[in-house]
Amino acid sequence: MQSIILILLSLLLAASESPARVEALLQPQDPNALRIAVVGDYGDGSQTEADVAALIHSWQPDYVLTVGDNNYPVGAAEDIDAVIGRFFNDYIAPYRGDYGDGAAANQFFPALGNHDWGTTAGEPPVPQPYLDYFSLPDGPGQERYYDMRLGPVHIFTLDSDPHEPDGVAATSPQARWLQDALAASDAPWKLVVLHHAPYSSGLHGSTTYMRWPFGEWGADAVLAGHDHDYERLDVDGLPYFVNGLGGDSRYWFLIPLPGSQARYNKDAGAMLIEATPDQMTFQFITRSGELIDSYTIDSAASNGAPLATQPPTQVKAPRPNPFLRPSQRQVE
Template sequence: MKRSSVWILVLAGCPSRPTEPPPDQRVTVVQSAQSVQLAVIGDFGAAGEAEADVAALVHSWTPDFVVTTGDNNYPDGAAETIDANIGQYYHDYIAPYSGSYGAGAKHNRFFPALGNHDWRASDLKPHSDYFALPGNERYYAVSWGPVDVFVVDSDAHEPDGVDAASKQAQWLKAELAAADGPWKLVFMHHPPFSSGDHGSEEALQWPYHEWGATAVIAGHDHHYERLEIDGQLYLVNGLGGYPKRYEIHAPLPGSAVRFNEDWGAMRIYADLQGIRFEFVARSGKVVDSFERKREG
């Protein structure tokens, strides 16, 4: 598939944006960038002290963009809470932004996955009205320099399905095959593997490694975890600010790092030669840091 460079500003600013564009639409930003830094937050949208602290940490990094692992708008995904839960802390990454907390970004740099709390607004209208995202806005792809980001909707309400044979999964398989960057990151809410309270979502245990994913990053369980299972890197990142942190149970085989003592966020730095993942607590403590080098 030939990919063209499309600035998000153009997509977001179109006054006649179609309500249901094709789900294979992708956005490419700064295609010539040789390196990129992104932040990852999950289970964050509760408008409290923990979220404010994590947002301050994220802003201190000045990342190029932010990706979420869902549950952006507690408790019910409502229009009445979305700006206080998201825009209050991240408005300067959102475009177009029409909330009440200051100026938005020149082009969109905030890419949320949907969580079960976001889906409590069953028509997703508060979410779709607030954001201007690629494709059908539930699942989509974004390329930024050496990183290809694939945001998946893992919720059972997803009309295109969530098992490995679903329309959505086949979209991901095709997009991963078409992406030519060295680093392919898949984001979703429900974790395929987790040692936390909710545990593993068997329906989402797709053959990501076979399809070419570098990492699968999820939330839902309110802890941090790094796992490697059947050659695939999995990360759970659900400490973005919801007041309750979850217990960690008996570690799954392949679980290398687990943490639930404080809130925090992930920082990912990538260039053409390697990619580094970190989880940093709101205190600034680096809980986990590791790298992958490009093969060949």
């Protein structure tokens, strides 16, 4: 019986959708575009995480965002530097860990995931190791949720965990803060980042309590994780992304939701966002450099409507993976 179950799970994984592969170099669509890498469900210290981190470094992004689950298994203080700073210390400031000098200014902006909430302290309880490790924009969320303007993009990072003291309902203090902050922003692009996906065809499925009216409030896209797969959905004209292939185990898909437009779970990877004041492109790329999905919004040409997706592209890293042992590296 166990063998049958394993076979069925393997078939489900193999059935996931993947586009054709085209050999080419990934080039910025605009040399002046802001580059943001987005990784999720990654912080387990594995070779897979190292591969994804090397991929992200090869893009030389201006910033790195996460959609949560930064510190497996339970968000403990003794693990956090080995699973985050070891791979991303050059984007973190102030960095007080053991793996490098850190960045001159902080370029690493995480979201809280359920695993990050595994170790708490205080009253009400908060994820203290996470809050101690990072220095994030302050505000009503006391670094659990926050916002920051990065060039033409305004990022609104939420805490979607049910333990959040300010609540996760659409009428909660956290939601009221988001609604007001979105309304006050004059940024060309407004992205909402959180862990639990409001819409997902994956194993965890949709987190319905996070189905806030993001589009009505002014968001241009929603980025999430939690399910260890990649999915792009269109819900009432608003793109939702699930980006949970950053290093931990992979999940299979269940029945695709209405609006599911791209699904993938065959290998680990991360997202690359390129943004100018007039255009924003989202790509999911595997650790081997395969472009799985590309989605572009052009505000000037189509008032925010998506353009046709770009042809698949093969990414070639400009330098060797620094996290492989010398014996594992191939000379090109």
